[in-house]
Amino acid sequence: MKTLGQFIIEKQADFPYAKGELSRLLRDIGIAAKVVNREINKAGLTDKLGEVGSINVQGEAQKILDVYANEQFISALSSGGECCLVASEENEEVVLLNQTVSKNAKYAVAIDPLDGSSNIDVNVAVGTTFSIYRRKSKEGPGQLEDILQKGTEQVAAGYIVYGSSTMLVYTTGKGVNGFTLDPSIGEFCLSHPEIKVPKSGIIYSMNEGNYVHFPEGVKKYIKYCQVEDDATLRPYTSRYIGSMVADLHRNLIKGGIYIYPTTASAPHGKLRLVYECNPLAFIIEQAGGRATNGYDRILDIEVTEIHQRESIFIGSEDMVLKAEEFMAEYS
Numbered sequence: 001m002k003t004l005g006q007f008i009i010e011k012q013a014d015f016p017y018a019k020g021e022l023s024r025l026l027r028d029i030g031i032a033a034k035v036v037n038r039e040i041n042k043a044g045l046t047d048k049l050g051e052v053g054s055i056n057v058q059g060e061a062q063k064i065l066d067v068y069a070n071e072q073f074i075s076a077l078s079s080g081g082e083c084c085l086v087a088s089e090e091n092e093e094v095v096l097l098n099q100t101v102s103k104n105a106k107y108a109v110a111i112d113p114l115d116g117s118s119n120i121d122v123n124v125a126v127g128t129t130f131s132i133y134r135r136k137s138k139e140g141p142g143q144l145e146d147i148l149q150k151g152t153e154q155v156a157a158g159y160i161v162y163g164s165s166t167m168l169v170y171t172t173g174k175g176v177n178g179f180t181l182d183p184s185i186g187e188f189c190l191s192h193p194e195i196k197v198p199k200s201g202i203i204y205s206m207n208e209g210n211y212v213h214f215p216e217g218v219k220k221y222i223k224y225c226q227v228e229d230d231a232t233l234r235p236y237t238s239r240y241i242g243s244m245v246a247d248l249h250r251n252l253i254k255g256g257i258y259i260y261p262t263t264a265s266a267p268h269g270k271l272r273l274v275y276e277c278n279p280l281a282f283i284i285e286q287a288g289g290r291a292t293n294g295y296d297r298i299l300d301i302e303v304t305e306i307h308q309r310e311s312i313f314i315g316s317e318d319m320v321l322k323a324e325e326f327m328a329e330y331s
């Protein structure tokens, strides 16, 4: 059995000039994930369900656990000292970390501390996404430019899925590895080494309730998924949890496609490029899959603001390519 801590230290050898900062940063994220997991597990018992009463920058009602998870990740990154600033779904502006502890910090981190949190009150899987960049500014407090980098510049990214078991999946650009939390010893243990997403699959995931507002290309692709064809194993199966991390995780393991396109109410897409689309795009590409906005590669999109939205087509390569064909022809 190999723990996340052991694995991270072993993999440090992949980066000959690494001095251990990135390893410590990943370890800090793992620690915060365990604390958040503990609270999610017993949320129904501890008055941690429901809303705080405040609205975040996205115009969404913040859940108690959204706020709690945000505090835990920021506090772990702050005391770890390897991160100069955090861009979070829950904070309008970037959060500059403690200048005393973090004055030599080399990294900037983007997080969605609790993704899919509308599922939290009903005991359905939720997640955390994170993305790590090497800072661009040389010293002093972190600057906005440190986090406004294209997805191709990520040095590491990952997610935690708090599901029937809790898993942490991450990449440093050398493949994807998954770790399952063993609650009896409180450690993430390597359970899914070198994850590869199947080249094709039979699962499509999207909120079909928005069908009338979807671009024509997506409507036509949905119809394609529903047509009977033995050669391509259609009709496909529809699965949509409403927590992108959980939907992505299932499709990563089994093969499938997740789409959140533009809609009438979300003309640029709903999901946020910096802390939702980019980390998951990095993971899926490292696993051999594909992530685009229906036309262009997610990781190549210019980043101009931390809460920028983007549409996303992500998953098994052949399925994403097929959906793109429909976008090119009809949208």
Ligand code: AHM
Binding pocket: 060, 089, 112, 114, 115, 116, 117, 118, 207, 242, 243, 244, 245, 270, 271
């Ligand atoms: P959140 O970060 O506010 O939870 O929103 C992101 C979530 C994704 O996890 C999920 O796939 C999507 O929003 C669900 O949206 P919808 O309810 O429109 O289908």
Ligand code: MG
Binding pocket: 089, 112, 114, 115, 116, 276
């Ligand atoms: Mg989210």
